Structures are given as C-alpha cells and as structure tokens.
Amino acid sequence: MVVLDLFSGAGGLSEGFFRANATFVGHVELDPYACKTLKTRTAYWNLKQQGKLNIYYDYLLKKISTETLWDKANVLHSDDVINKEISESTFPEITSRIKANLKNKNLQHVDVIIGGPPCQAYSIIGRARMKESVSADPRNFLYKYYVKFLTTFKPKMFIFENVPGLRSAGDGQYFKDLKTAIDKAGYHIEEPQELIASDFGVLQNRRRIIIVGWEKKKNMQYQYPDFEKINIDKYLVNDLLKDLPSTTPGTRIEGKNEYIQNTNAYLIKANIREKNFNILTQHETRPHNERDREIYKEAILAWNLYKKRLCYKELASRRPELITHKNTESFTNRFNVIKADEKASHTILAHMAMDGHYYIHPDIQQLRSLSIREAARLQSFPDDFYFEGPRTSAFRQIGNAVPPKMAEQIAKTIKKLIDNL
Template sequence: MVVLDLFSGAGGLSEGFFRTGSTFVGHVEADSHACNTLRTRTAYWTLKNENKLDIYYNYLLKKISREELWDQANVKNSNDVINSFIGDDTFEDITKTVRQTLKDKNIKNVDLIIGGPPCQAYSLVGRARMQDSVTCDPRNFLYKYYVRFLETFKPKMFIFENVPGMLSAANGKHFNDIKIAIEDAGYHIEIKELIASDYGVLQDRKRIIIVGWKKNKRRKYYQYPEFETIEKKYLVKDVLEDLPKTKPDRMIEGKGKYRTDTNQYLIDSNIREEGFDILTQHETRMHNETDLKIYKEAITTWNKNKKRLCYKELASRRPELINHKNTTSFTNRFNVIKADTPASHTVLAHMAMDGHYYIHPDVKQLRSLSVREAARLQSFPDDFYFEGSRSAQFRQIGNAVPPKMAEQIAKKITSII
C-alpha cells in the first residue's frame, strides 16, 4: 500500500502504517525537529527491513552520530521526509517532489493519504487561549490543501484525523466547509470519534477519524470500517513499572538501566519487546521547591481520597504555596497520573511548557513525567527516538496519534485497499 503522509508531526499515525508494511512516498511536516524524528524513524524501518538494526542500536547507544545513522540507512538525502509548511507558495514544489519519489520508486499511484492539519484552532483549549484571534487563524483553512492533495493524487481512500473540537469550531461551520470541499473533490466520507483506550493505549485520548473513499458509480454505499478493539485488562502502572526511579532534572539512558524485565502489557502494545535493553530519553524536567510541595499535596490527595487537588482549596489550606492570584479559574491545573486506573487523562502538547498536569504517581520520586514515560502513555515504543530539545520532544509526543491506535486503523485500511 502506497501512502502519502501530510502534516505528519513526529509520525505517530504513520508508525501504524509502517507496521503493516506500507510504502511511503512522502511525510510532509513544517516542524524541523519533527522532520528529524521522522527521518530517524525512517532509518529504523529501513534498517529493520534489511536486518541491520545493530546500526540503529549503535545510534541509541551514542556510538554513532545521527548523520552517520542517516547515511548508513541511505535516508540522509532522500525525499521521503519533506520539511515544508504547506501553503500556496510551496504546494507545487511539494507535489513535484512527491511525483519524483513515485518515479524513483517505480510506483504509479498513491493508494492512501493520511494526516490532519494542526488542531490548535479547532481544539477547545486552543480556542479558549486564542479567544477572538482564533477566527482568523490561518490553520483553520489548511484543510483546503489536504483537499488539493486529494485532487492531485486521487488516492483510493484517505484518513483525516483531528480533535473532537473540529466538529463544533465556529458553530460547526469549519467542519461543514471541510465536508463540502471533500465531496466536491470526489470523495464520500464517514466520521466517528474514537477513544485511544479502546485500541490498546492506556489513555483516554479522543480523536475524530474521518475515513474517505473515492466515489465510484458502481459502489454507492460506504460503511465506516470496524477497527478491531483491544480488551482492557491493564492499568496505567503497567506502563511505568519497569522504568528506573528518578528525580527532577535527571537523565537516565543506556543499557542495563531498566528496573525489571518487561511485562505483558509492554509486549502486547509493542512498547518494549523481550530482550530489548536500551533505555533512552528517560529525562525529567527541573521543578522549584514550591511546585514540589504542591506535587506532594496532589499525590497525597489522590492516593488517600481519590480526589484531584483543587487549587482553590489548596489556597485556603496552604496559602504559602500559592503563586497565582487567580484561584478560581483553572483550579485543576495540577493533576496526577492515576496509576491504578485503566487509562490516564490525555497527554497534550502543553506538557512542553510545564509538567503540572502530568505528575508522576510515586510520591517518593516527586516529579512530573519523563519524556520516555510520556511517550509510553502515547504507546510509542522504547526504540522510537525523538529529536530536538526536551521541549520539542514533549511537543511532538503530545501532538501525536498514539501508534497502537494507528496500527489498528492501518490493519483495517490495508485489508480494505
């Protein structure tokens, strides 16, 4: 199956299609750090298919540089990853590059287009933060370029993902405009809201998944695919238990660093296979003493009473810990990852700013999640390496489609096509 990936991010959605053996003719992404991550992951899959993963593992162990990895995997100068904003000035160049890649790989057609435009202008949080400026945000209209790609490459199907808020943005006008534009391009669409926890991810992440088919006079009826769900039999603690305990502002990497062997959840979800022993990016951010005291209050409140810490209540009980004058808005600004529940709350890109919403449940560690822990909650495998600064890594993780959910989507779409 030949796939073109638009607005790729770090490649959470494309990871699912890599697992089903898809061939990519382009990952188009504006963020340079995410593009570097995509190129590194493309190197992983290239080397895996050639039985040369020892080269990739040498990179994880810092025995070779990133450039050496890319060079040995022959991805350094490839056009599989296109670092470009999608707009009027770049559209023709991007399509020309994709056509050249099709020619180079001796492929005639694109079977599937996947991806979704950045969601800040559609999300409820983004709208609240941006207020009136959200109405003229250019990201509202990036879907038009998605439609132009459909018109240009005419794939059999497409997968368009976004946040649930897309349906209500501008009182539904944006979604209605999207639907009309796609139908005018010759595609029928079906839409559902999917929850990541139904597909092997220990997170209550909701995503709108639009599935589109090229209209065909011989096929008048289309039905939304039944993606295979996965039985919920694990708890959030299962995704954390083998990682070494740590403190704020620490980095733990290398061989022999896991506390225990892997467990069945990590194996089932493809996060850590048996025998894999290279830990990377178990890096935590620094916290000030006041925040650590609040974290302790938050963890204790949950562990003892199964209640979230209310900032307003904290203000009356421990006024010396209050730094914000406003204690009536965002009263849930501190949140603990609930280890004894079947799914955590949603991992968001905002965790690049601070860790207050993602406090580790162990009061003895007293910190927010590490990069690797956040990646695991999104179901990224431990051999998935995120390029860029720590903030860039958190942002890539928070913006991604969980790979395990993407895998379940990819399996069904592959069988249909």
C-alpha cells in the first residue's frame, strides 16, 4: 500500500498507516517542527524494520544527536518529508518531488492519499474565535488542492479527515463544494461518518469526520467501510496516568527507570507502552503562577466533591482574590479537569499550546496542567513517539493530530479494501 500524506501535522494519521505496513512517498506539511517530528518517526520505522531500534533508543536517551539518528536511519537526505505550504505556487514543486520519490523507490503509483486541511476555519470553536474573519480565511479552500492531488496522482482510494463542523461551515456550502469537486475529479464518496476516538481504543471523546473516496469504476459496489472497533469499557482515564511520576509545574522528567509502575493492560492494548519499554521522555510541564494553581485546586475539588465543573463566575463571588478577568461570563468554561474516574477525557485541542487551564491534571497534590507525555497518551501516541521542537509546538502538534490508535483501525481496513480492488 503506497501512501501520500497531505497536511500531515506530526503524523498521527500516518502512524496508523505505518502500522499497516504502508510505504510513504511523501508527507507534506507546512510546520517545520512537525516536519522534524515526521522525520524522527520515519527514522523509528526504518530502524524497526532493520532490527536496529537500539539506535533510536540511544536518541531518546540523548546519547546521539538528531542528525546522527537521521543519518543512521537513512532519512537525513531523504525527501519523504516535504516542508512546504501547499499553494498554487508550490504545487508543481511538491508534485515533482513526490513523482521523484515514486521513481527512486521503484513504485508505479500512489494507492491512497490521506490527510485533511487545517480545521480551524471549519471547527465551531474556531469559527466562534475568528468571527467575521472566518469567511475570508484561505484555509477554507485548501480542499481544492487536496482534490488537485487526486487528479494528479489518481490513487485508488483516499481518506479525508476533518472536524464535524466541516458539514456546517459556510452554511454547508464548503462541504457541498467539496463533494462536487471530488465527483468531478472522478471519485465516489459514500455519506461520510462521524467517528468517535473512544470507539477505537482511545480514552478520549474526540469526534472526527472521515470521508472515504474510491476511484470511479464501472460496476463498482460502494459501501462505507466498517472500521473495526475496540472495546475499552473496562478502562478509565487514570489507567493512562498512574505509571507516570508526580511532578511540578515547569519541570521535565526523562530517562530510564523513571516510571513508577510497570505498564498495564490498557497501555499495552492501546500500543502506548509495551511491556519492557522503560524510557520516559517529554514528561514536561508548563510553569504556573500560584494564583492559577489555587484555581486548579478549586476545580479539582469541585469535581471530586460534587462532580461539577468549576464555574468561574461562582468562584468570582466566593474567592474574588483569584479573579483577574472582569468579564467572568467569557471565562465560565476556561478551567477543566481531566476526569481520571471516567471512561474518556474531553477532547485534546491545539489550543492547549496557549495555556493549560482546560487540561488540569486530576491529582490535587500536583496542581498543574498535563505534561507533553500525558497529553500525547490521551491522543494514544506511544511513549516512544518523540515530538521535535519546543514545548508549545509539541502541544500544538499533539492537539492537531488524529489519534494513532484510531488511525490504525482506519488503515487496517483501507489496506484490506485496497488489496481487493
């Protein structure tokens, strides 16, 4: 299965296809830090295929540099990761590089195109934040380039991933235009479905629209794929957190023998931490002032005692010394605790790069927001997945990603369909 990955981000969707033994001819991404993450993860998969993961583990332990890792894994001079904005001016160069990759790898064609344009302009939250400017946002029309890649490489199938708000953005016109463009490009789509990450082994209520398309053929019978679900009803969010060491704001814990417990059944089932894996990385937290930490305590108590979310307006009347925003109505839902005793957390968003108030760790002894590693786990990224770049970028990469475990279930099904075409 030969795959082209567009608008790749850090590679959550591509991770699932790596697990389905896909061969990639390109990951196209604008963000330079996400591109470095993609190269490092490609290095992991190359070394795994060669039985040389000890080199990758040396990198996690900071024994070798990024450049040395990439060199030893044959990705230093590879063109698999293309750090370019997709636009009218860059399209010829990007397609030329992808075609060169196909030739260099002795491949004839692309089987599947995957990915989804940035979703801020389609999401309900994004639209609310952007207000009138949303209609002029050029990201509304990036789907046109996705379709242009379809007409250029003519894959057998494609996967277009986005937020549920795609259907209603622009009063539904963007979605209508997308379907029309896909049809004109020679592809058929069944009515897209909204998938929930928690149905696929992820302890998170993340919802995504997954559009599946087929190249039109005579007498072809189309049916939306039945992606295999994973039952995780017996697990709680705390199963994601309890083997990680307690920490404080503004600190970083890494290295061997830093886990405080062995891995558990959920972490193994979700491919997050294998039985003998013992290298903790990026358990890094952002700093907090004491006022925010006191608010975190109030938020945790509100949940632990009353199973209620902290109301900022009520807090303003009860503890005015903690309030810094006069317009309490605007901040009513700003603080939110990760519920350790529930079967799924609320959605991890890219906005966590800006502040951690929406992702408060449930332990009242720690009074902090989630670490990079904890956020990555809630997205089902494995502990050996390393995010390049500063802390803010890592959070953004995580929040923008498709959960890898969900992507894996999608990829396995698509591979079976491709094999039967």
